[in-house]
Every structure is written in C-alpha cells, then in structure tokens.
Amino acid sequence: MKKLKQSLPSIVVMAVLIAVWWIVVVATDSAIFPTPKAVVLGTLELANDGTLWEHIGASLMRVGLGFGLAVLFAIPLGLWMGWVHGAFVTLNPLFQILRPISPIAWIPIAILWFGVGNASPIYLIFIASVFPMIVQTTAGVHTIEKRFLRAADNFGVSRKKLFLQVVFPATLPQIIVGMRVGLGVAWLVVVAAEMIALHSGLGYLIIDSRNAGNRYDLVIAGMIIIGLIGLALDGIMRMLEGMKIVRWRYAH
C-alpha cells in the first residue's frame, strides 16, 4: 500500500504524458505518428505472431553472452589490479584511454573483425561493459579498510583464505555496482549494435519497422519494450545489492 502511494506520482506523470501524446496525434491528424492505441495493437500483433519474443530473445542472448564474458574477464582482472600494485600501474593507463571510447566507435572494427553475425554485437557489449567493471572492482580492492586487512594479517591466514574471506567479500559490493553499470551500458549498446546489420533483435526491429513501410507504431513499441527490459535488468542487479553478505556496505 505504501509502495503504491509512493509510485502514484510517477504513474500520474506517465498517464498525463500518454494522454498528451494521444491528444496531439489526434488533433494534428498525423498520417505517420501512431497513437498509443496503435502502439499497443502493434505490440500485440508482434506478440501474437511470435516475432516479438524472437527479437527479445535475440537481444537478451547477445547481452547475456557479451556481459557474461565481460564479468568473467573483468572481475579477476580487477581484483588482480587492485591487489598487485605493479599490475595496476601497468594496465590502468591503457584502460583509462580505452574506457572513454564509445562502444559505437568500435562498430566498424567489430564488423571488420567479426563480420555481421552475432559475434560483432557480442564483442561490442563486451567492450562496453568490461571497463566499468574493471574500474569498480579495482577501486573496490583499493578501498578495503585497513583495519580489516590488519585483522586478517593479525590472524596470519593463508593467501587463499585472505582472498576468499576478506578481499573478495570486501570488494563484492563494488563489484555489484560495477555489474549494474556494466549491464546498463550493455543493454544500451546491444540495441545500437543491432541497428547496423543483423536480422533479429530489438534494435533490428526498430530499424526494420521504419524501413519496411514506416511502421512507427512498431518503432515506438520497440523503444518502450527496450526501456521496460532495461528496467527489469536493473531490478535484477538491485536484488544482488539486497544480499545479506553485501548489505553492510549499502545499509547506511
């Protein structure tokens, strides 16, 4: 009930926005811009013939693979760079230069290297999400409070135990923050990447709908679905922040 009350204003804002959209389209008698109703009907049409699920599935698959590979690469590397000073000073400048390059700028090279199949968008997602996760993980190790490292030192535990019971769990909250950021940009990039050259995915749906007969109802449907799935993905990452083992970091 309290939650409902809290989200009430945002629901009202969205409702007003949709109403304004509807009124403007009807009032201007637009031949090409769809009404909200047309968008809903278009979405249902895609859902019924199954193509909607194929596009969503294709996009999620690419994000899953690209992001998954980035997680497997970034977390060990970030932990290593955070723990070993030499690794940090050697690799950090490189990553600081690569990080601000928009993943979109990598598209020509991705096509050159990987062609126009699935590998290109997966590579782009990897590139987009790997750097924030490396940076956050490294920062997480660097900000472990000295008192905890001292305590570990005091008990003289093995390197394995130090890593598994101190360094990794102490860094985990930051790793999760990195993953949230990484997954967010991954989702941004998959849509952009699919707009270039592919035959499935939500990005493809949007471009194809425009090219094949100005179906702007489907363009907007695609946009809204992208937004909703992005929200859901972020929600999943937020659930990770609720785990008891990391709550200490977010509680305050």
Added chain:
Amino acid sequence: MLTKISVRGIGKGFATDKGRLDVIQDLNFDVGDGEFVAIVGPSGCGKTTLMNIIAGFLAPDTGGVHVNGVVRNGPNRKGVMITQQGSVFPWLTVRQNLLFGLPDDMPNREALAAEYADLVGLKGFDNNFPHELSGGMLKRAEIARALVVKPEILYMDEPFSALDALMSLRMQNELLRILAKEKHTVMLITHDVEEAIHLADRILVLSPRPARIKAEFKVPFAHPRKVSSPDAQALRVAILKELGVTESV
C-alpha cells in the same frame, strides 16, 4: 614474574610538511607474563603508534620489541589487537568471524567457536551478520574472535571508547570475568583513567609527544575493584596530576 614483552629504546617519527615529527622517543618498559598493563597519556601522544609497533604492525625507527625473548618483526596470532573502531568482518556472520582465525583442518574448530560465542554471551547469534548486532555485541564478537585463537597477549587500543559509558563499564566487567578464566597478558591503551584503575595491574603514564614514560603506578587493589573507594580515587588524582590535570577531591 617472567617477562613477556620487552620494549627497548623504541623511537618513531613521521615525515610531515614541517619536517620530521618525533612521536616516540627512547621508550623502555617490560610487561610480565600474565600482567595487565594500561598505558594512559594525553591524546595525540603516540599511544596508538606505540601499540602498533608492539603488536608488530609498524616497525620502529630505533630500538626493538621482544616477545618471549624473540624479536618481534610482524603481527601474529599469539598477540591479537582489538581497537576502538573494531575489525569484525561485516561480510561474515558471527560464527564465520570466530572461525576465521582457526585453521581449516582443526578438528574441533566449530565447537571451539561455539564455546567462545557462548563465553562472551553471543549464544544464538551465530548466524547474524555484524550489522544486525548492537555496538556492545559487536565488541563481544571481536573479543571472542580474538580469544578463540588462544592468544598469549591481547593488545587493546581504546577498546570500549566507542561505547556509551554504561556499556563500556559492562564490557570492562565482562573482560575481567573472562580474564579470570583465561590468564592472558594484556596491554590496554586508554584515555580513561578510571578504566585503567578498574582493569590494570600497572599503569604507565606517557608524556606529551614525543612519548616517554613519565610515571608508573602499581594498582594494588584486589578484584572486584571499587573505583569509587578513597584509595582508588587518590590514585586517580595522582595519575591525573601526572597528566597535567588538577582536580579537587
């Protein structure tokens, strides 16, 4: 009494913008086996630096520390540090924290952890995370984690300063109760003279920076002590006087 800790000619300074700052200069003292020694001194006099050197976390510039006659060159589990901020790992449960210092292949480690959780009155909180505990309980968890590895020495740096006065007093009594069962050598750093009188066998008063031993007091009272007794109060006044505080009784 056998000598447990021997501090010889310790000096330590730090580089600052205004040049070198000597924090400790030519400090000498011994702590006997099983003795409880409290160190009091004005704030900023280098008490914590001294404790970190003795516990092995910092290397002195000059002099050295011997523990059991062996040169101290790093921390180890035979001497466990308990600080004001505490260092119970917030990502481990109480039980996991207690198990942390015990070797993985120790056969009775679970039972031992449970025993010490019980000893400090944390029975039933084994699976709670530190952020679910109160300040006093967190301190108990830290003490239990230190004791479970059966250390010979406890280094306590203002251990109860972050607690409220009532809880601090309660924890002091708890500590005495535990120490009566397990005879440890204890070094306590505190700014609270009454706490030192309540707990310690001997009190060392440090001078302002650079820290040297200014005075030494034996605390001859048997436990349980009454800090409000006239003798204890007279001792308190004498110590405060060394610290540069005069107070009418």
